[in-house]
Amino acid sequence: MIKAKTRWNLAPWSKEDEQSAEQLSKSLSIPPLVAKLLVQRGYREQEAAETFLRGGEDRLHDPYLLKGMKEAVARIQKAAEENEFIRIYGDYDADGVSSTSLLVHVFRELGYSFDYYIPHRALEGYGLNNGAIDLAAADGVRLIVTVDTGISAYEQVEYAKQLGIDIVVTDHHEPPEQIPDAVAVVNPKREDCPYPFKGLAGVGVAFKLATALMGRPPMEWTDIVCLGTIADIMPLTDENRVLVRAGLARLSNTDNTGFRALSEACGIELNDVTSTTVAFGMAPRINAAGRLDHAKRAVELLTTGDYDEAIRAASSLDVLNKERQRIVDGIVKEADLQWQGKREAAQAAASEEAAVIVLAGEGWNVGVIGIVASKILERYYKPVIILGIDPESGMCKGSARSIDGYDLHAALTACDELLDHYGGHQAAAGMSLHRDNLQAFEVKLGELAMEWLTEQDWIPKTAIDLVCSIEDASVGTIGQLALLEPFGAGNPSPRLLLQSAELSDYRTMGKDSRHLKLALRSGRTALDAVGFGLGQLSEQLQTGLPVDLVGELSINEWNGQRKAQLHIHDLYFGGALARFPEREHFGKVYQLLKRKQRIPVKGLETYLSEQCGWPEQTITVMLEVFLELGFIAVEGSHFVVVEAPQKRDLGTSERYQEAKREADRLRSPYVPNEVMA
Structure with a gap:
């Protein structure tokens, strides 16, 4: 028996959904599976579905719906008219780099007098800081425009005003109770902001500012918008879907020198670029600059027109990314050992292990601890905080990743008195605190977890869109699934469930037989399935029996x-054990018994198993049911078929019901949220 690693959550599906999908399939001329997925994702009306599939620039919202946009544009245009020096102030992650790079291109196009500044992650930390504001004042800056940062910088904005510097804040992070008293604060997540889409990345908000300044959406830079939006794991719905789809199209034939150099240095094929390429090929290298060196290296790459300069920058980012991978692997090993030590200590004290994993170490590079937190979460499925400790000051800088049901921003807010600084959202956050507060911090986070989370929340979940038959999984239909791209947060690649697929063959493949390949069959239709890293499961498989699988369809x-x-x-x-025979299978075995009338008990299960294909354990259950119902009897060492037995339904047998319940218990680890009604 092979148990599933996760709890399978099959999305609800009703007769009404089925009817809507049938109508969409006909009206839009799309395969039924694609139509079902559209309905499943909330696009059941033809207009909504067509907008999702084919919506373009015309679906972008008016930037002036963002509260503060009018004031932001007025102040920036005033600076341009009076030739004031403007400084773009960004963040050091890929979204911040993209936001900064976008405004560099826009301000160049508009002829502004400007430069940009991104704080050093290790030396300055996140966000606006007074030292950077002092530098701006010394450089004659009269206006700072923040991108992907600034929503929590109330004190820093007040300090800047004292030095005669105005600040326009553009951000997308969760606003605190007290937002900065800046010239303008543009953030779709402001409670008083009527903007219809709250899921913009920092670069998305910068794009809306650029649209307002230029009087048109600057679609020529959507490749940069695409990078930041995907890298920051923003939902690929509404405007983001339009911007990312346009950006991917531009990337496939980009004239951006930096992107072309990056693709050459890193072996990325731009003509086949997808959201996955951006997420796992480009974003890590852009992020590597801010993690291990300085994010301005990545901005230089995305804003230069000199190919030689670009290829040097791209190559250095590739080297930094390899170094980042090496550092991450080392910290993960140390963090894992530390966690095992905590678990053993809890076991020795006969107490429960910590509900939230809080691990800290001296020398841990704070630029990569977010990646480490993600990897530890994948292993243990608990909220994770990883902190690097400065041995001289005792200050800790941390990064957190969470599971469903545990809101990190709310948890950190509840720990406010222990923290020097924090920010983020439900799933990811950052914070700083003194090492003396670490124990109290860990205890408080654990108490909140036990208060907020139910028993089911601790089990990792796999969300499943639909049940799919082998017949549905054709090359043509899989090709049509591309209509739903780009895939990512908010619009994941369709995850499908194949129920009771007949396993006709299986084998291992790859080095050390690490991977698994299955041959599935339904009637005359066949489908291959590949499980990377699942080769060890081959020893527990058996051909001819059903297997349930969750996965994504692709074309090989x-x-x-x-x-x-x-x-x-x-x-x-x-x-x-989990395969239970239908009534006709019981009937076939009974007919085999009737032909013999009198059969020795010894070896009967083997004989019947060979004749009908059912395992001997199942044959034993069938015989027990027949005995209970009076269809057969035992005479000495033989089974005999009872002549003219009383007609009784199989369901009246207690042994039948017991065996069926056991088989049902062993069936797949999911319960549909709603059956067809």
Whole structure:
């Protein structure tokens, strides 16, 4: 038996949904599976579905719906008219780099007098700081425009005003109770902001500012917007979907010198670029600059027109990314050992292990601790805080990642008295505190977890869109799934459930037989399934029995052939115990018994198993049911078929019901949220 690694949550589906999908399939001329996925994601009306599939620039919202946009534009234009020096102030992550780079291009186009500044992650930390404001004053800056930062900088804005510097804040992070008293604060998440879409990245807000300043959406720079939006894991719905789709199209044929250099240095094929390419190929290298060196290296890459300069910058980012990977691996090992030590200590004290994983170490590079937190969360599925300790000052800088149900921003707010600074949202956050407060911090976070989370919240979940048949998984349909791209947060790649697929063959592949390849069948239709890193499961499989799989469909191209394939995320194989015969199978075995009339008990299960294909354990259950119902009897060492037995339904047998309940218990680890009604 192979148990699933996660709890499977199959999205609800009703007859009304089925009818809506049928109508969409006909009206839009799309495959039924694509239509079902559209309905599942909330696009059940033709107009909404068509907008989702084909909506373009015309679906972008008016930037002046953002509260503060009018004041922001007026102040920036005043600075331009009076030739005041403007400083763009960004953040050091990929969203901040993208936001900064976008405004560099826009301000150049508009002829402004400006430069940009991004704080050093290790030396200055996140956000506006008074030292950087002092530098701005010394450089004659009269206006600072923040991008992807500033919403929590109330004190820093007040300090800047004392030095005669105005600040326009553009940000997308959760606003605190007291927002800065700046010339303008543009953030769609402000409670008093009527903007219809709250999911913009920092670069998305910068794009809206650029749109207002230029009087048109600057679609020529959507490649940069695409990078920041994907890297910051913003929902790829509404405007973000339009911007990212346009950005991917531009990337495939970009004239941005930096992107072309980055693709060459890192082996990225721009003509086949996808959201996955951006997330796992480009974003880590852009982020590496701010993590290990200075984020201005990445801004220089995205804003230069000199190819030689760009290729040098891209190559250095690639080297930094490799170094980042090495550092992350080292910290993960140390953090894991520290956590194992905490678990062992709790076990020795006969107490529960910590509900929230809080790990801290001297020398841990604060530029990569967010990645470390994500990796530890994947291993243990608990909220995780990883902190680097400055041994001289005792100050800790941390990064957090969370699970569903545990709101990090709310938790940090509840720990406000222990923290020097914090910010973020439900799933990810950052903070700083003194090491003397670490123990109290860990205890408080754990208490909140036990208060907020239910028993089910501690089990990792796999969200499933739909049940899919092998017949549905054709090359043509899989090709049509591309209509739903780009995939990412808010619009994930469709995750499908294949129920009781017959396992016709299986084998391992790859070095050390690490991977698993399954051949599935339904009637005359076949489908391959591949599970990377699942090779060890092959010893527990058995052909001819059903297997349940969750995965994503793709097309495998090999030697000029294109075949449908399922990329396995999780699987369940109950083996013989979980496979329960239908009534006709009981009937077939009974007919075999009737032909013999009198059969020796010894070896009967083996004989019947060979004749009908059911495992001997199941045959034993069938015989017990027949005995209970009076269809057969035992005479000495033989089974005999009872002549003219009383007609009784299988369901009246207690043994039948017991066996069926046990099989049901062993079935797949999911319960549909709603059956067809």
